[in-house]
Amino acid sequence: xxxxxxxxxxxxxxxxxxxxxxxxxxxxxxxxxxxxxxxxxxxxxxxxxxxxxxxxxxxxxxxxxxxxxxxxxxxxxxxxxxxxxxxxxxxxxxxxxxxxxxxxxxxxxxxxxxxxxxxxxxxxxxxxxxxxxxxxxxxxxxxxxxxxxxxxxxxxxxxxxxxxxxxxxxxxxxxxxxxxxxxxxxxxxxxxxxxxxxx
Numbered sequence: 172x173x174x175x176x177x178x179x180x181x182x183x184x185x186x187x188x189x190x191x192x193x194x195x196x197x198x199x200x201x202x203x204x205x206x207x208x209x210x211x212x213x214x215x216x217x218x219x220x221x222x223x224x225x226x227x228x229x230x231x232x233x234x235x236x237x238x239x240x241x242x243x244x245x246x247x248x249x250x251x252x253x254x255x256x257x258x259x260x261x262x263x264x265x266x267x268x269x270x271x272x273x274x275x276x277x278x279x280x281x282x283x284x285x286x287x288x289x290x291x292x293x294x295x296x297x298x299x300x301x302x303x304x305x306x307x308x309x310x311x312x313x314x315x316x317x318x319x320x321x322x323x324x325x326x327x328x329x330x331x332x333x334x335x336x337x338x339x340x341x342x343x344x345x346x347x348x349x350x351x352x353x354x355x356x357x358x359x360x361x362x363x364x365x366x367x368x369x370x
Contacts, residue, residue, distance in 0.1 A: 172206045173213045174224035175361040179283045179331070180352025182365065183222045188229045188327040190263050193305065204260045204303055207232045214360040216281045218319045220326030223282050225363065231323035234258040235316040257316045264300035266324055267309065269293035276318060278332045283351060284358040286344055288336045292321050 177183055191200065203226070211219035217238050220231040236256035271294030279287045295313040298320060302308060312320055322332060333341065333348065350356065354364040 172209070173361070174206060174210045175363040176210070176214060176281045176358075177223050177225050178351055178354070178356065178362045178364045179333075179348055180365045181225075181363070183225055183227055184282060184326070184331060185329045186222070186227055187329045188220075188222055188227050191228050191230060197305075200262070201303060203230065204232060207260075208234075211281075214281050214358075218323040219281065220323045222326050222329075229263045229327050230260065231264070231326065232260045233316070233319050233323060235319045238315040238319065257312065260303050261298070261320070261323070262301040262303070262305070264298055264324060264327070266321075267297040267299055269296050269321070271295040271313070276315075278318075278322060280322075280332055281360070283331065283333065283348070284356055284362075285351075286333070286347055288333065288340055288344070290322075290332050290335050292318050296320060298324070 203221070207219050207221070207224060207230070210224060211217075211232060211234070217235055218231060218233040221228045234256070236258065238256075269292075273291040273293055275289045275291045277287045278290045294317065295311060296317045297309065297311050299307065299309045325331070325334075333344065352365060354362075356362065
């Protein structure tokens, strides 16, 4: 099932997501994860958090391969082992640490189509999470994959990438954000707007 993407302005995007309990039915969780992958790929995203499909639970999926630089043969250029592409579901994640020099990259978000801004994030992260079999892992990621994870993790904390830009930049995009929240948006995937149902 492909979900509509929740647009900027919906309260679910600003609320801290809740942990998925241990007794949550495994088959239901597997289905949600698969549906989120399908929705992410349909919208040409590299990450998708559950609040973006209207579910206030601590879950996100990523596939950072499209973000990787490639060599002449089309293979990803990987500068260090933890910087390579990753496809994974993160259940009940907890950020353990964010280290290294902060670096800037122009980010966008499926919930805020047509808006891209420079965001600075740490180079390396350590994150603890459960996989789809509810096994706990603690892993280190760096580079672009770390950035994608940080962006999606922020969604679970009720933080959007637009919250991380300067006050001046926020003023410049204020009108555009207001239009998105009202449904005045051009996206090639279905969206859901606060108070308006689906489109």
